[in-house]
Amino acid sequence: xxxxxxxxxxxxxxxxxxxxxxxxxxxxxxxxxxxxxxxxxxxxxxxxxxxxxxxxxxxxxxxxxxxxxxxxxxxxxxxxxxxxxxxxxxxxxxxxxxxxxxxxxxxxxxxxxxxxxxxxxxxxxxxxxxxxxxxxxxxxxxxxxxxxxxxxxxxxxxxxxxxxxxxxxxxxxxxxxxxxxxxxxxxxxxxxxxxxxxxxxxxxxxxxxxxxxxxxxxxxxxxxxxxxxxxxxxxxxxxxxxxxxxxxxxxxxxxxxxxxxxxxxxxxxxxxxxxxxxxxxxxxxxxxxxxxxxx
Numbered sequence: 005x006x007x008x009x010x011x012x013x014x015x016x017x018x019x020x021x022x023x024x025x026x027x028x029x030x031x032x033x034x035x036x037x038x039x040x041x042x043x044x045x046x047x048x049x050x051x052x053x054x055x056x057x058x059x060x061x062x063x064x065x066x067x068x069x070x071x072x073x074x075x076x077x078x079x080x081x082x083x084x085x086x087x088x089x090x091x092x093x094x095x096x097x098x099x100x101x102x103x104x105x106x107x108x109x110x111x112x113x114x115x116x117x118x119x120x121x122x123x124x125x126x127x128x129x130x131x132x133x134x135x136x137x138x139x140x141x142x143x144x145x146x147x148x149x150x151x152x153x154x155x156x157x158x159x160x161x162x163x164x165x166x167x168x169x170x171x172x173x174x175x176x177x178x179x180x181x182x183x184x185x186x187x188x189x190x191x192x193x194x195x196x197x198x199x200x201x202x203x204x205x206x207x208x209x210x211x212x213x214x215x216x217x218x219x220x221x222x223x224x225x226x227x228x229x230x231x232x233x234x235x236x237x238x239x240x241x242x243x244x245x246x247x248x249x250x251x252x253x254x255x256x257x258x259x260x261x262x263x264x265x266x267x268x269x270x271x272x273x274x275x276x277x278x279x280x281x282x283x284x285x286x287x288x289x290x291x292x293x294x295x296x297x298x299x
Contacts, residue, residue, distance in 0.1 A: 007110070009141045017044060025049050025205075026215040027108060031087065031094060032056075033072030037108045048107035058108065058257035061110055065114045066093050082189055087225060099131065101212055110214070118153025120215050128215030130158065132243060135216055138206065142199040143168045147228050150218070151254060157219040159257040161250065162196055163227050169195070184282050187223045196223055200289045205268035207292075220257045224250075227283035231271045253284065261286055 007025065016023040024039040025050035036058070039050035047117050052058050056070040069092050075140060077082035087095045100110040110119065112131040120128045132150040135158065139148040146165040152158035159160045171182055180186035204217040228234040234246055247254055249268075256264035267281035 005050075007049075007137070010144075011141065011292070013044075013046045015261065022089060025148065027110065029096065032068055032070060032096075035072065036070070036096075039107075043105075044105070045107065045256075048103065048109050050108065052108070058102070060101060061113055064101065064111075064117060066096045066098050066100050066110075067093040068096060068110070068285040081111055088167050102206050114191050120152055120156065121154045122225060123156035125156075125215030129212055130216050131213065134213065135160070135203070135207075136216065136241070138203045143201075144172065144195055145199055147241060149228075149243055149246050151243075151257075152216065152246065155258065156256075158216050160200070160221045161246070161253065161257075162200075162221055164192060164223060166227065177212050183227060184225045184280060187225055188282060188285060190285075193223060193285060197287060197289060199200070204289060204291050209295045211294065211296065217291040219291050220286060222253060222257060222284050222286045224253075225266065225284055226268060226270060226280050229270070231273075232269075257286055 013025075015022060022044070024044045025048065026035065026039070027037040035053045036056055037050040037052055038234040039045065039048070043050070056068065059067050061067060073092070073094050076086070076088070089095070097114050098110055099112050099114045100108055103109055109252070111134040111204070113133070116131070116133060118130045118132070120126060120130050130152040132152070134149040136148040136246065139145050139160065139162065140193045145162055147163035150158055151160070164187055166186070169186060170180070173186060173189070173192070176248070177192055178189065182191065186192060200218050207217045208214050211236050222295055228241065228246070230237050233242065234249070235241060250265055250266070253264055263283050263285055265281070265283045267279055269277060269279050271277050
């Protein structure tokens with residue numbers, strides 16, 4: 005499964021359940037890492053279990069060696085050779101790193117990890133899903149799509165959670181006519197900016213990922229939808245498709261524009277099609293000087 009949000013993790017631990025996170029797969033006989041007692045954290049998967057060795061490749065891929073590794077895939081030598089080296093290391097296809105306390109931190113699938121290009125963070129690792137998940141931990145953000153591979157900086161498009169932000173607006177007597185109207189309210193932008201800048205502050209304390217701080221963001225005028233091809237049927241963002249569909253917004257973010265008009269075709273539940281349009285605001289976000297870990 006996926007990592008759960010820190011709010012759920014903290015809740016279960018606060019009521020006395022010794023919930024921990026672990027990491028493993030069928031090929032590793034499940035266990036690779038587990039959080040020891042008194043070392044349960046929301047953003048790691050623990051330390052290597054007894055008898056398990058971990059190393060990182062040049063691309064940041066996690067390689068595992070242990071007595072519990074698979075001998076091979078049944079009647080599939082080619083697939084076995086792809087994941088298991090001659091000297092017994094298993095390719096997990098996950099990217100991550102060991103933090104200062106010896107805990108493994110998973111950041112993304114290796115195939116999705118990119119690099120920033122140019123500027124002060126040239127060559128820095130960029131893990132879009134890691135950034136997106138940090139944003140989605142906030143109750144006011146339903147979806148996020150991050151871009152930055154082969155670019156100088158990271159920019160993000162955000163979907164607000166209509167119910168959560170709607171309740172927030174009503175408590176403040178802030179009127180709105182629907183999703184598009186609410187999403188573009190200046191007050192909502194400030195709310196999302198706070199979330200973005202909290203993520204940036206957190207990233208600044210991560211030596212490898214400090215370059216992934218978000219420079220600019222916008223709030224989309226419609227909710228991302230599987231019926232419109234923007235999400236998979238299991239609600240994973242189709243980052244490449246979205247970049248193409250909303251290319252004018254991506255370029256506006258990187259071009260430094262303050263606003264951008266867009267009209268988008270949508271499909272309704274009854275099968276009808278229509279369009280929704282808006283002039284979106286594009287905002288800068290505060291970034292923070294990376295904090296070096298203590299020796």
